[in-house]
Amino acid sequence: IFKVMEEIKKMPGLVLSQPDYIYTSFSEPMDDMQNLPGLLGMDRKPDHTGKGVGVGIVDTGVDRTHKDLEAAVVFADNFLETGPAKAEIHGTGVAGLVGARINSFGISGLAPQCRILALRACRQVSEGRPAGECYTHSLVKALDTGIGQGASIINMSLGMQGEDRIMSRLIRAGARKHILFTAPAGNRPDSAVMAFPASHPDVISVGGRLADGRLFPNDSLAGKADIRVPCSNLLTTVPGDSHNFLSGTSVSSAVVSGLLALCLEKDPDFSLETFRSFNGRLEDIFAFISSAQ
Numbered sequence: 001i002f003k004v005m006e007e008i009k010k011m012p013g014l015v016l017s018q019p020d021y022i023y024t025s026f027s028e029p030m031d032d033m034q035n036l037p038g039l040l041g042m043d044r045k046p047d048h049t050g051k052g053v054g055v056g057i058v059d060t061g062v063d064r065t066h067k068d069l070e071a072a073v074v075f076a077d078n079f080l081e082t083g084p085a086k087a088e089i090h091g092t093g094v095a096g097l098v099g100a101r102i103n104s105f106g107i108s109g110l111a112p113q114c115r116i117l118a119l120r121a122c123r124q125v126s127e128g129r130p131a132g133e134c135y136t137h138s139l140v141k142a143l144d145t146g147i148g149q150g151a152s153i154i155n156m157s158l159g160m161q162g163e164d165r166i167m168s169r170l171i172r173a174g175a176r177k178h179i180l181f182t183a184p185a186g187n188r189p190d191s192a193v194m195a196f197p198a199s200h201p202d203v204i205s206v207g208g209r210l211a212d213g214r215l216f217p218n219d220s221l222a223g224k225a226d227i228r229v230p231c232s233n234l235l236t237t238v239p240g241d242s243h244n245f246l247s248g249t250s251v252s253s254a255v256v257s258g259l260l261a262l263c264l265e266k267d268p269d270f271s272l273e274t275f276r277s278f279n280g281r282l283e284d285i286f287a288f289i290s291s292a293q
Helices: 002-008 036-040 089-099 136-148 165-176 219-224 249-266 272-277 282-290
Strands: 054-059 073-078 115-120 122-124 132-134 153-156 180-184 203-209 227-230 234-238 242-246
Touching: 036 227, 036 249, 054 089, 054 136, 054 249, 089 115, 089 122, 089 234, 089 242, 089 249, 115 136, 136 153, 136 165, 153 249, 165 180, 180 249, 203 219, 203 249, 227 249, 234 249, 249 272, 249 282
Parallel strands: 054 115, 054 153, 073 115, 153 180, 180 203, 203 227
Antiparallel strands: 122 132, 234 242
């Protein structure tokens, strides 16, 4: 090519001689490994990005310095008395699935222009594992702060058996302010009882769907959930500018929170009633996001 260029340069009247460079469209380097729209069955990436929608992540600590998240986290607080805030696996992973930025690094979340409120109410219980432990007092403070800070969606990728009455009252208060809440149905394959807070009537309960189409954690429990979305080996952010695969209905809940952010950007009046009118049909949600105003 360069020999030909040198010959062409000898031609009279020539302005410039150069190769025919090959360009590529910009995308996130790991998009081929984590294509959430494809996993969800979307025909294409949505036009909406969740721009300006506040999503509260009530979870373990979010890594605010992660390159995929540093521009996304607009507020952070720690509600545990056990020590200073930390960057932890579960919260960082949930935040990435919702709102990882498009920045030519790593992945992009479903709502890459949403505003993330990192509300640390849980602690990671062991090094190198995502499992977290939460307490009513820290969760109540986190919910109260999320409501006060203007979150439109609050993702609670956590659960317990039974009912927490104080949490129930706060969720109800948030619902009266038209906040959308999401929570996972649970991960126990032998359980037929919805975990709390997913069992709360004002919370969108989320079940999982495996790559082969089977429901997770089982047909009975996932069948009771408001919606079922992918839950297996989703690539997301983890502390230290890294990425890894996480599984379970916790990540499913994060996926639904991302979808809700797209719905709210499309229509700020989008409500729990509108969501439930779709009866868990992803195709109806996609049609809503894609429809003309």
